[in-house]
Amino acid sequence: MSGRPVLAIGLGTLVFAALALVPFMVDGYGMSLAIAIANYTILATAWALFSGPTRYISLATVAFFGVGAYTVAVLGEVLPWSAVMLVAALNGCALALLVGLSTLRLAGVYFVIFTFGLTELIRQLVTWYEVKVTSTIGRYVFLDIDQRAIYWQLLGLAALLFLSGYLIGRSRLGFALRVIGGDETVARHVGIDTTRAKLLLFVLSALFMTLTGAIMAPRWTYIDPAIAFNPQVSFQTVIMALLGGVQRLWGPLLGVIPLTLLFDWLNARFPNHYLLILGIVFMLIVYLLPQGVAGALTRLRGLRGKKEQPAPVSMNEARQ
Amino acid sequence: MTALLEVSGLTKRFGGLVAVREAAFSVNRGEIMGLLGPNGSGKTTTMNLISGNLKPDTGAVKLEGRDIAGHRPHTIARGGIARTFQLVRVIGDMSARENVVAGFAFRQNPLWGFAAKAEAESLLARVGLGGRGGVLAAELTYVDQKRLELARALALSPRLLLLDEWLAGLNASELEGGIELVRSLADDGVTILMVEHVMAAVRRLCGRCVVMNAGAVIAAGETAAVMADPAVISAYLGDDDD
Numbered sequence: 001m002s003g004r005p006v007l008a009i010g011l012g013t014l015v016f017a018a019l020a021l022v023p024f025m026v027d028g029y030g031m032s033l034a035i036a037i038a039n040y041t042i043l044a045t046a047w048a049l050f051s052g053p054t055r056y057i058s059l060a061t062v063a064f065f066g067v068g069a070y071t072v073a074v075l076g077e078v079l080p081w082s083a084v085m086l087v088a089a090l091n092g093c094a095l096a097l098l099v100g101l102s103t104l105r106l107a108g109v110y111f112v113i114f115t116f117g118l119t120e121l122i123r124q125l126v127t128w129y130e131v132k133v134t135s136t137i138g139r140y141v142f143l144d145i146d147q148r149a150i151y152w153q154l155l156g157l158a159a160l161l162f163l164s165g166y167l168i169g170r171s172r173l174g175f176a177l178r179v180i181g182g183d184e185t186v187a188r189h190v191g192i193d194t195t196r197a198k199l200l201l202f203v204l205s206a207l208f209m210t211l212t213g214a215i216m217a218p219r220w221t222y223i224d225p226a227i228a229f230n231p232q233v234s235f236q237t238v239i240m241a242l243l244g245g246v247q248r249l250w251g252p253l254l255g256v257i258p259l260t261l262l263f264d265w266l267n268a269r270f271p272n273h274y275l276l277i278l279g280i281v282f283m284l285i286v287y288l289l290p291q292g293v294a295g296a297l298t299r300l301r302g303l304r305g306k307k308e309q310p311a312p313v314s315m316n317e318a319r320q
Numbered sequence: 321m322t323a324l325l326e327v328s329g330l331t332k333r334f335g336g337l338v339a340v341r342e343a344a345f346s347v348n349r350g351e352i353m354g355l356l357g358p359n360g361s362g363k364t365t366t367m368n369l370i371s372g373n374l375k376p377d378t379g380a381v382k383l384e385g386r387d388i389a390g391h392r393p394h395t396i397a398r399g400g401i402a403r404t405f406q407l408v409r410v411i412g413d414m415s416a417r418e419n420v421v422a423g424f425a426f427r428q429n430p431l432w433g434f435a436a437k438a439e440a441e442s443l444l445a446r447v448g449l450g451g452r453g454g455v456l457a458a459e460l461t462y463v464d465q466k467r468l469e470l471a472r473a474l475a476l477s478p479r480l481l482l483l484d485e486w487l488a489g490l491n492a493s494e495l496e497g498g499i500e501l502v503r504s505l506a507d508d509g510v511t512i513l514m515v516e517h518v519m520a521a522v523r524r525l526c527g528r529c530v531v532m533n534a535g536a537v538i539a540a541g542e543t544a545a546v547m548a549d550p551a552v553i554s555a556y557l558g559d560d561d562d
Binding site: 172175176178179182183185186187188189190191192193194 | 371372373392393394397398402403405409410411412413414418421422423425426427428430432472475476
């Protein structure tokens with residue numbers, strides 16, 4: 001959060017401009033990896049935007065992602081692309097408001113379980129609707145949007161996310177969230193409307209997840225509830241964010257890149273044991289790097305100079 | 321003198337237990353008032369009801385004539401009531417300065433950025449933490465954390481300051497400094513309601529006291545008179561025929 005804004009934003013712009021050239025330099029496989037990394041970068045960073053400071057572990061990532069994807073599946077051929085995105089954004093915000101208002105009073109494991117249950121509920125509801133009302137289980141997404149367009153859209157969304165995260169981190173809202181994460185009772189007694197602050201960030205975080213789902217939808221050509229609302233996406237997002245570290249905006253990125261590559265390799269080499277290995281990786285991260293790579297880097301630096309230790313945020317942390 | 325805070329008919333039940341029963345008292349503008357009573361008499365619950373940490377079942381809490389009973393704590397804090405906690409609460413992974421900025425940033429007339437940082441430093445100096453703004457709150461000693469908590473409360477520029485055993489656990493010389501600090505706040509026009517067990521401090525600071533026992537107010541008035549009240553003595557020491 002320190003540093004000069006002009007420098008940080010300028011540097012960020014340069015990085016994103018360079019990344020925009022990636023499609024001209026890689027083949028199809030490289031492109032699909034780049035999309036996977038961009039996809040999870042947004043999901044994990046958006047997740048950490050809310051869960052980092054508040055320490056509320058949400059497993060609802062794929063609920064928003066899936067809503068975005070389904071909006072495209074239903075409306076993709078009916079409305080122009082920008083209108084589809086707008087509807088997806090509104091759907092995601094509405095769902096996040098609903099979920100936020102009903103769950104943000106819960107803390108610790110109750111919140112975790114509720115968000116997980118919610119995702120399953122939405123998946124079952126969509127399945128039920130598709131079977132009973134539309135009499136199909138899957139939908140086809142035939143849109144003239146190629147890999148490169150998907151990548152550029154994701155990149156643009158990521159740029160917007162990093163800019164928002166950077167500005168929020170320097171704002172009173174970001175500070176309020178850190179106070180809430182530190183001690184919610186104190187937060188209330190210094191005049192922070194904790195429900196409002198949490199809700200705002202939760203909705204913003206969900207908005208980015210929803211748009212990611214919408215952008216990614218054309219990549220599948222066929223989607224059904226099991227694909228769009230696959231809980232594995234939520235888990236992987238949490239693992240990546242925690243591995244990278246959620247105390248800093250760029251933290252999740254440090255988890256996304258190695259794990260996307262690792263998961264891709266595992267999926268290709270050990271398709272049958274993939275989930276088992278995923279679980280082991282998850283446990284190792286929580287035990288070995290409770291503060292993520294970013295936290296470990298900060299601590300390493302702290303051994304040399306004056307130290308600054310962010311509080312640990314880990315999956316097994318249950319508050320109250 | 322006029323009343324800044326008027327509490328009447330305040331009642332809070334936890335299941336079958338009545339923690340505060342029909343409590344009524346008022347705090348005058350500019351005074352330091354003590355809230356006394358044996359352990360479990362309902363003092364902290366009363367503080368929590370005033371600050372909005374708990375909602376009363378019935379009763380009124382009027383700040384300058386406006387009923388704030390049952391309002392949410394952040395609106396009460398913005399309305400001019402700040403507090404410290406019986407078990408000290410600071411944000412350990414933030415610097416002392418940031419802890420105080422938290423008090424500035426969300427009040428009625430918020431301060432943010434450089435202004436807030438500068439003001440935070442001067443408040444830290446005032447409570448005896450001058451030049452230590454960069455230290456992590458978790459690394460401060462217990463006593464210094466109490467000072468920090470007070471600075472955070474003062475940052476809200478409260479009209480009423482609730483101190484919940486703020487002097488507890490201080491050694492003799494720290495206590496002396498603490499008493500002087502609280503007195504200087506009152507000299508600056510902050511009205512203070514303090515829960516305190518350190519009787520020497522209560523005698524020196526509080527012009528008036530309210531005494532609670534088993535959730536009810538059993539005495540109120542001038543400190544010396546209240547402390548001589550037989551009902552108060554028996555509440556603390558038990559009755560002769562016990």
